[in-house]
Amino acid sequence: MGIIQTNKLVFEYIRRDEEGNAEGITRAVDEVDLDVKQGEFVAILGHNGSGKSTLAKHINAILYPTEGTVLVDGQDTREEAHVWEIRQKAGMVFQNPDNQIIGQVVEEDVGFGPENMGVPTKEIWERVEESLKAVGMYAFRKHSPNKLSGGQKQRVSIAGVIAMHPKCIILDEPTAMLDPNGRKEVIRVVRALNHVEEVTILLITHYMEEVIYADRVIVMDQGRAVMQGTPREIFSQVERLKSLRLDVPQVTMLAHSLQKKGVPLPDGILTAEELADALGYRKG
Amino acid sequence: MAIVLDHVSYIYEKDTEMAAFALKDICLTIPDGQFIGLIGHTGSGKSTLVQHLNGLLAPTGGHIYYNGKDIHADGFDKKELRSRVGLVFQYPEHQLFEVDVFTDVCFGPKNLGLSRKETELRAFEALRQVGFPEEYFYQSPFDLSGGQKRRVAIAGVLAMKPDVLVLDEPTAGLDPKGRDEILDRIAALKAETGITVVLVSHSMEDIAKYVDRIIVMNRGSVLFDDVPAEVFRHDAELEAVGLAAPQMTYIMRTLRRRGMEVGTDVTTLEEAEREILRVLGK
Numbered sequence: 401m402g403i404i405q406t407n408k409l410v411f412e413y414i415r416r417d418e419e420g421n422a423e424g425i426t427r428a429v430d431e432v433d434l435d436v437k438q439g440e441f442v443a444i445l446g447h448n449g450s451g452k453s454t455l456a457k458h459i460n461a462i463l464y465p466t467e468g469t470v471l472v473d474g475q476d477t478r479e480e481a482h483v484w485e486i487r488q489k490a491g492m493v494f495q496n497p498d499n500q501i502i503g504q505v506v507e508e509d510v511g512f513g514p515e516n517m518g519v520p521t522k523e524i525w526e527r528v529e530e531s532l533k534a535v536g537m538y539a540f541r542k543h544s545p546n547k548l549s550g551g552q553k554q555r556v557s558i559a560g561v562i563a564m565h566p567k568c569i570i571l572d573e574p575t576a577m578l579d580p581n582g583r584k585e586v587i588r589v590v591r592a593l594n595h596v597e598e599v600t601i602l603l604i605t606h607y608m609e610e611v612i613y614a615d616r617v618i619v620m621d622q623g624r625a626v627m628q629g630t631p632r633e634i635f636s637q638v639e640r641l642k643s644l645r646l647d648v649p650q651v652t653m654l655a656h657s658l659q660k661k662g663v664p665l666p667d668g669i670l671t672a673e674e675l676a677d678a679l680g681y682r683k684g
Numbered sequence: 685m686a687i688v689l690d691h692v693s694y695i696y697e698k699d700t701e702m703a704a705f706a707l708k709d710i711c712l713t714i715p716d717g718q719f720i721g722l723i724g725h726t727g728s729g730k731s732t733l734v735q736h737l738n739g740l741l742a743p744t745g746g747h748i749y750y751n752g753k754d755i756h757a758d759g760f761d762k763k764e765l766r767s768r769v770g771l772v773f774q775y776p777e778h779q780l781f782e783v784d785v786f787t788d789v790c791f792g793p794k795n796l797g798l799s800r801k802e803t804e805l806r807a808f809e810a811l812r813q814v815g816f817p818e819e820y821f822y823q824s825p826f827d828l829s830g831g832q833k834r835r836v837a838i839a840g841v842l843a844m845k846p847d848v849l850v851l852d853e854p855t856a857g858l859d860p861k862g863r864d865e866i867l868d869r870i871a872a873l874k875a876e877t878g879i880t881v882v883l884v885s886h887s888m889e890d891i892a893k894y895v896d897r898i899i900v901m902n903r904g905s906v907l908f909d910d911v912p913a914e915v916f917r918h919d920a921e922l923e924a925v926g927l928a929a930p931q932m933t934y935i936m937r938t939l940r941r942r943g944m945e946v947g948t949d950v951t952t953l954e955e956a957e958r959e960i961l962r963v964l965g966k
């Protein structure tokens with residue numbers, strides 16, 4: 401069984417007027433079946449308001465299903481006794497690097513999670529060290545977080561999550577506010593955690609380029625998971641993605657436009673190297 | 685109607701031990717009708733700079749002139765300036781506070797003293813311009829997805845019909861279509877009305893596609909100020925300060941390295957396509 405499983409998950413937000421009376425209902429997640437295997441890297445794409453964040457918040461028990469179930473490592477998120485454990489197993493990283501860091505010193509911030517979990521002091525420090533090394537921020541352990549760049553802050557947030565030894569990390573647009581370099585740093589760290597530590601990754605993003613490393617891509621539309629496949633399978637469907645308000649990586653788009661102009665190229669080219677190959681330019 | 689920054693410096697928390705320069709001796713002229721891209725690593729001072737353009741922050745050194753008048757001189761009408769120079773903040777949630785989306789977008793034009801009818805017309809038009817769905821007009825702005833909030837914040841500023849539109853990372857968190865819609869809409873608005881646009885962005889692709897001048901910030905100073913083709917030629921320097929050239933530039937470099945005789949002074953999809961077709965003889 402997968403580490404994350406949702407069965408016909410439905411979530412409805414109830415909109416209320418000023419007096420608190422129910423005014424209407426938004427079905428933000430609509431019968432989503434998800435089955436993520438331990439160690440898998442899954443990317444989630446979807447237009448604004450398609451339900452990505454709402455889905456993500458179910459996985460670490462911030463929200464609970466209106467209908468259907470969510471199992472994390474076999475545990476039902478609705479069972480109160482599991483909530484604490486589930487939040488430990490599935491850590492979240494959010495968009496805004498400034499809202500997630502609370503400590504005055506980097507290492508202190510990263511230590512908060514394990515400390516709250518009741519991890520013994522000696523082990524806390526071991527975890528802090530190992531987590532900061534994993535994200536390449538160990539040299540900054542004595543720094544004040546508000547002096548760091550956006551990309552560095554996000555890596556500290558990720559270290560804070562790793563220090564809880566989660567099986568799974570959910571990143572909700574972690575690079576949306578970062579400069580190009582910060583974006584690269586964060587994606588590099590995410591991929592390394594997935595490869596080396598075999599942490600399960602759920603990455604929500606609006607940057608198509610970040611998705612090409614995923615094992616699987618899920619596309620959401622109006623609360624539903626409407627497409628699933630490898631990056632190549634998904635990005636071969638340029639027109640379909642555009643109709644879902646999405647895009648493809650720049651090189652894929654370039655190949656697609658060339659194709660339309662009569663250049664014989666396969667669908668779903670994902671890198672410049674692949675484009676060179678397909679155009680007949682041999683390596684070396 | 686130019687905005688002129690004359691040796692502008694800014695220090696946050698001046699007179700404390702935390703004091704540090706966020707802007708250092710900036711000299712810039714923003715003439716009418718330009719589409720300017722402002723780029724720089726996080727913390728380079730972009731947001732600090734743009735908040736000077738409408739007088740929200742006052743320089744700790746130097747002067748800022750709007751139409752030749754010092755905006756911090758006695759008697760200068762700051763309120764008028766803020767409606768002429770419309771600023772969309774980096775974090776939309778900082779700007780939304782009314783009970784529902786529509787009322788929120790009405791706030792600006794209402795404050796300009798416009799009639800209720802004109803106010804509502806403008807709010808309606810602005811929400812349409814940013815592609816905000818009508819069914820959510822009367823929803824609390826706090827119950828929106830990130831991208832929806834962003835659209836409302838931009839609409840609130842558009843509804844004031846400013847002469848200069850300053851957008852601080854307006855597309856962060858928008859879906860790809862939404863990003864294109866907003867930027868296309870702003871480009872069209874600029875073409876129609878001649879409005880000046882300052883766009884802060886981390887997307888080198890968007891910058892390459894839309895702007896006619898790029899200002900590059902690095903640690904509070906201006907590193908480059910030139911047309912896009914010139915700025916993006918300095919890719920190594922850009923990378924050294926946390927930035928990059930647009931992806932198309934790197935794609936073309938790879939093709940060239942692999943033996944295809946393409947030019948590499950390319951920043952957009954259209955240019956890349958044309959260049960490859962040229963080499964292929966099509």
Ligand SMILES: Nc1ncnc2c1ncn2[C@@H]1O[C@H](COP(=O)(O)OP(=O)(O)OP(=O)(O)O)[C@@H](O)[C@H]1O
Binds near residue numbers: 426447450455827832
């Ligand atoms: N707190 C809330 N109360 C009521 N409705 C909400 C709330 N949060 C989100 N919604 C609604 O639920 C739907 C899904 O929102 P969600 O935040 O999950 O989208 P998303 O895919 O993460 O979008 P984005 O790409 O903009 O972050 C939207 O229609 C949104 O307006």
Ligand SMILES: Nc1ncnc2c1ncn2[C@@H]1O[C@H](COP(=O)(O)OP(=O)(O)O)[C@@H](O)[C@H]1O
Binds near residue numbers: 546706726729731
């Ligand atoms: N409210 C603030 N108080 C103190 N320092 C700040 C504040 N806002 C920004 N700074 C500092 O000023 C510098 C420039 O920041 P900012 O203008 O936000 O850059 P950018 O928008 O390019 O990311 C950074 O060193 C940042 O830490």
Ligand SMILES: [Mg+2]
Binds near residue numbers: 452453454572830
């Ligand atoms: Mg979201």
Ligand SMILES: [Mg+2]
Binds near residue numbers: 730731732774852
């Ligand atoms: Mg900023």
